[in-house]
Amino acid sequence: MSVHKETKRITTHTLQEMKDRGEKIAMLTAYDFSMATIVDDAGMDVILVGDSASNVMAGHETTLPITLDQMIYHASSVVRAAKRALVVVDLPFGSYQGNSKEALNSAIRIMKESGAHAVKLEGGAEVKESIERIVTAGIPVMGHLGLTPQSIYKFGTYTVRAKEEAEAQKLKDDVLVLQEAGCFSIVLEKIPAQLAATVSQSLRIPTIGIGAGSACDGQVLVVNDMIGLTKGFRPRFLRQYLDLYTEINGAIQSYIKDVKAVDFPNEKEQY
Ligand code: KIV
Numbered sequence: 013m014s015v016h017k018e019t020k021r022i023t024t025h026t027l028q029e030m031k032d033r034g035e036k037i038a039m040l041t042a043y044d045f046s047m048a049t050i051v052d053d054a055g056m057d058v059i060l061v062g063d064s065a066s067n068v069m070a071g072h073e074t075t076l077p078i079t080l081d082q083m084i085y086h087a088s089s090v091v092r093a094a095k096r097a098l099v100v101v102d103l104p105f106g107s108y109q110g111n112s113k114e115a116l117n118s119a120i121r122i123m124k125e126s127g128a129h130a131v132k133l134e135g136g137a138e139v140k141e142s143i144e145r146i147v148t149a150g151i152p153v154m155g156h157l158g159l160t161p162q163s164i165y166k167f168g169t170y171t172v173r174a175k176e177e178a179e180a181q182k183l184k185d186d187v188l189v190l191q192e193a194g195c196f197s198i199v200l201e202k203i204p205a206q207l208a209a210t211v212s213q214s215l216r217i218p219t220i221g222i223g224a225g226s227a228c229d230g231q232v233l234v235v236n237d238m239i240g241l242t243k244g245f246r247p248r249f250l251r252q253y254l255d256l257y258t259e260i261n262g263a264i265q266s267y268i269k270d271v272k273a274v275d276f277p278n279e280k281e282q283y
Contacts, residue, residue, distance in 0.1 A: 084121065100128070132155070143194060
């Protein structure tokens with residue numbers, strides 16, 4: 013039986029209720045209609061159209077090159093597939109850092125042109141005004157702290173963040189600023205599990221962790237990584253549920269062999 017007939021659309025309020033009753037939130041990325049259909053049908057709570065599309069879909073080294081138009085294209089495809097999940101879309105690098113008006117315009121474009129339900133942006137106190145302006149316009153905002161890949165050239169590496177006391181304290185301050193500014197949830201990426209636990213307890217709103225331990229109110233992974241489509245990417249925080257790269261590669265090699273041997277198509281596969 014389809015999950016859609018039994019279950020109403022997940023909203024930001026549903027996520028708050030889940031935190032309040034101690035139910036964990038499951039979030040996964042998707043960037044296209046086919047994958048989003050599978051993810052939604054499986055019963056995912058939140059689908060993130062992440063700017064990780066820049067890496068896994070377009071083959072860039074960082075998330076910086078992806079554009080607002082490209083994010084809207086991916087988001088529209090996901091929205092057409094998602095019947096139950098809340099669809100959150102990343103504001104890409106360069107579409108909100110200028111000022112709060114630019115941030116609002118970018119968020120409005122995503123909502124209007126893709127039909128998504130919320131936006132996500134990276135940063136702490138420095139993006140407070142932008143968050144407030146977007147929320148005031150009626151658009152739900154998810155924050156993102158810890159390792160923020162759009163600032164990779166500032167950090168220099170993708171290693172764990174906030175291990176030092178000063179950075180940990182800044183993160184503790186920033187989560188409260190984001191909550192106060194109106195964020196409905198905050199992604200915590202690659203920070204010590206103990207810090208994520210403290211922060212999650214200090215907040216009214218749910219945290220979603222990636223490489224941030226089990227005490228977060230929910231978890232997120234990049235779908236291509238968790239099903240093993242991304243070749244050779246095995247960070248410690250990743251649980252890889254399938255090895256699709258090997259499976260698909262094997263299937264394609266079999267197809268090539270069958271074509272060369274004139275084994276495909278056979279009599280039943282032609283008219
Ligand atoms: O872009 C993305 O996929 C993300 C997740 C890693 C949280 O921001």
